[in-house]
Amino acid sequence: MMEVNAAALDYKPIKINNAGALKVWRARVLKSNCAECYGLCCVGLHFAASEGFPLDKAPGKACPHLQADFRCGVHETLSERGYKGCIGFDCLGAGQRVSRVTFPEGSWKRLPGSSKLMFEAFVVMRHLYELLWYLSEALERCQGKRLKRDLTALLVEVDGLTFLTPEALVGIDVNALRLRSNVMLTEVGEQVRGVYGNGKAAPAALRKRLGRYADFAGASLRGLDLSGANFRGAVLIAADLSGSVLAGAELIGADLRDARLHGADLREALYLTQAQVNSAKGDLETKLPDGLERPVHWR
Ligand code: SF4
Structure with a gap:
């Protein structure tokens, strides 16, 4: 031992x-x-x-x-x-x-x-x-x-x-x-x-759904500018965030299990954790904040 x-x-x-x-x-x-x-x-x-x-x-x-x-x-x-x-x-x-x-x-x-x-x-x-x-x-x-x-x-x-x-x-x-x-x-x-625009660059229909505990399970959010969006406690299970920009987006408590983060830019995302990253899917093009590691299963 x-x-x-x-x-x-x-x-x-x-x-x-x-x-x-x-x-x-x-x-x-x-x-x-x-x-x-x-x-x-x-x-x-x-x-x-x-x-x-x-x-x-x-x-x-x-x-x-x-x-x-x-x-x-x-x-x-x-x-x-x-x-x-x-x-x-x-x-x-x-x-x-x-x-x-x-x-x-x-x-x-x-x-x-x-x-x-x-x-x-x-x-x-x-x-x-x-x-x-x-x-x-x-x-x-x-x-x-x-x-x-x-x-x-x-x-x-x-x-x-x-x-x-x-x-x-x-x-x-x-x-x-x-x-x-x-x-x-x-x-x-x-x-x-607020610094990143409170999600104002996102499509109007999506902006209405943003907010605490929002349900985006399986939703296509692909290629969107989601800067400053409020995903606090949101359900993002299997959501497609490929190619999206999440600068200043708040992700505290968000459920990212099996979310697709391929090519997404999360460098300036707020309150993202290694556990959330590990539970999601991504690739070598996914941009992560300093201090978070690309999971081995993404490679
Ligand atoms: S990581 Fe999971 S499977 Fe491996 S020893 Fe720990 S609990 Fe068991």
Whole structure:
């Protein structure tokens, strides 16, 4: 059994001196690294048999494909085997953080008495990392001193929580943090969409349908200028966005499973995550924002 080298940990509280420092911090901290994790998502999470995962798996029970070195034994064939949910999942770095920092003494195999707490801490850490992802992007893109100050304060506060003990981590009121974050994320979303025209370049019939939780499942949005469009929480499952421009389009919580992003320009899209990208389809012509990677299955 391979254990993670806890002595190699290098996590320090965030310091935001300038925009460059924030970008470096995002690239270093908010990036999953399965090689430094105890396979926490493959053990700790609950999966019900579904389109994205073919088995029922109870929380705390290791997936049968998890190897002794905590790597996935079917990584190259996940899609063919019906594990699309695994392709779409991304912990943003929460897994290695819990493995390396929260539990430096060892894995759930080495510490069976702590495994339940480890998995619960991972779930909370995943939520905190998601907030860190959105808050740090909002800080990079917001305008106005008051908003910058408030976002900085909340980002530092949430980052500080990630250093808590496991017992303290599982006691965090994540919903309260989400509510506080959402106020600022919404304001930044309105700012950014406004800069990019609030979707005004889209066809009139489509503009009427834009907005929070809009349903575009299977819709053809091919080759459109969707700059500044509001896709907050939108259903974009299997939508065709090939060749579209999504500069300043807000995608927080949008469901992009099997959406076609071939040749689309998402470089300036707002609140896009690696998990959303992983769950969509694209190609070498798809333009992604800095910090997001082209999934292997797109190549
Ligand atoms: S199939 Fe692979 S990635 Fe998915 S839960 Fe099992 S071990 Fe993890």
